Amino acid sequence: MRHIISILLENEAGALSRVSGLFSARAYNIESLTVAPTEDPSLSRMTIVSIGSDDVIEQITKQLNKLIDVVKVVDLSEAAHIERELMLVKVRATGKDREEMKRIADIFRGRIIDVTESTYAIELTGNNAKLDAFLEAIDSALILETVRTGVCGIGRGDRILKI
């Protein structure tokens, strides 16, 4: 099962490596990891996507809670939540492809954020599946470069992760 684990942790040097080190030391899997400071600059919010059985995910959350720098851990995927990922794609956009690329980007509610004579840079947000779908919708030969942030997520409604 795919789980989205949200972590609130002290924004201190080395905190990230404590988390990533835990995953490698215990052979847990990381699909993606994003981290940045919160509105309170002494705290960071991290989102980890991991795949594992319920037992493994339970161990992961327990082990994360044991880290001294970790303040709170929530498995977002236990209840209703929203996940988003940002992707930037640079594509070749010449001739008839130029118009087609613009059209597909519009369908996916992407935005073209950089233009040259022969390329577009397209910005796209959404969940994993949407970003994957976009990459499948365009001609793979035209993709020059992609970069994705990894998933960040938030609980729906009253579910709030805060101190």
Next chain:
Amino acid sequence: MLLTGAEIVIKCLQEEKVDYVFGYPGGSVLYLYDELFKQDQVKHILVRHEQAAVHAADAYSRSSQKIGVCMVTSGPGVTNAVTGIATAYMDSIPLVVISGQVPTHYIGQDAFQEADTVGITRPCVKHNFLVKDVKDLALTIKKAFYIAKTGRPGPVLVDIPKDITNQKCDFSYPKSVTMRSYNPVTKGHSGQIKKALQLLLEAKRPMVYAGGGVILSDAADKLASFIRALGYPITNTLMGLGGYPATDKQFVGMLGMHGTVEANMAMQNCDVLLAIGARFDDRVIGNPEHFNDARRRIIHIDIDPSSISKRVKVDVPIVGNVADVLDDLLKQLAATDTRPDAKALAVWWKQIEEWRARKCLKYKQGSDVIMPQYVVEKLYEVTGGDAFVTSDVGQHQMWAAQYYKFDKPRRWINSGGLGTMGFGLPAAMGARFANPKATVACVTGEASIQMCIQELSTCKQYRLPIKIVNLNNRYLGMVRQWQEMFHGNRYSESYVDALPDFVKLAESYGHVGMHIEKPEDVEPALRKAFTTHKNDLVFLNFLTDQTANVFPMIAAGKGLSEMILAEDL
């Protein structure tokens, strides 16, 4: 008052009532050692290798409930200490390790004796700190002591760059510390405790399995009161020995890979299992599926939630400090009229006594060759069962655990989790510093002892009258045993050639050496060592049977009831 970083560190240690610091000086800790020199409240013990400093501090803690403290220099000082730190981490021993670091402006420049200490030690400490500002120093050390001792204990390392130890700032030592990210629990959930007691009282075939957590939380007396009130059988893990009196009739011996028949069979066949401060590790439950095949309900008390349902699913988890939870259990037991089912318990005990009657630890001591088990039994008799016994790792460790009956906690000191050869001698030093009048014996083998043999010099310097009981079988005994049982008798690299003359070796360090080859000389030699040479370090080199194996044995990955006994072979 303005103090230098080095002065602040020593003041902090004094505030924490630290008696001993085990360490070794070097370039980046020179200011710290200068301040140590100027005072005499905190005494420094100079070891001969940093690994030994950590083992000694570790055993100091194991044998006294206090926090062990060590000090090492940057680079190789720290890398040498890593084995010791990992040993303490695996056994949840509270330590504060202070390491020097190159000056802040050199960090990252591949400076002389620079190592990424925080990075190297991260996976084997409970927490670590790099102090980048002298103003953070006092609070960081306060946090280190707090984190080391509370919750599930463990080693905490504080890495201090040399320039920080020479900068000045105002000093005041914080009285207490609170951390929003670290709030260990103590009390267990009262509803869960109630449920646990009810389940225990309903049991027809109860069993209690107690580990190192009982010793770490100083709960041995409470455990004994509770278990005696119930009249249930109890086993201890390797780390838990002494947590329940081994000579008590309810004690069924150690369990696990080299546990007794009665302990392992009772574990497998019980209907309610109470696990206290133990973690169902692979040396106890080698095969969780086999263990689960027998239906039983499990209550698990542990301070670390991640130890619960990690390898074996439990029915009633109780997260809390073992001593606090036992307190609550005792109170609730006193408040209820329900008592265990005496009839069912009598039937269960009859079954356990049948298992016990197989005498799985019996061995034959002939007149020619010394059996290693015999030496441990005689050691037990000669020391009245009251010594602090440290051990290294291997067959001798298992024999010491099986044949020395520990009635008190903190007397049995061994590297259970990491299994560190070389632990025994420095551990004996630490135990002796913590218990300056106590009898301290180190049960070891000729291979393990050579991994920290240099500490004989430290023992001389501080006049430590440790008795080293060397069970010398000229083999890496446990490796040889596995090669015999699982690798077709191919003794690959397990024969130890070119051994030193241990008697001369001990003498060259200024100690007493004895060589014992005959069974009839075992007891007299031990008596002489513990009486005539009471105040000397004595190295007793016992030449023992080369073919002796540790039994019972459960092969790796096998179930608790799949023991191999000596009589089977």
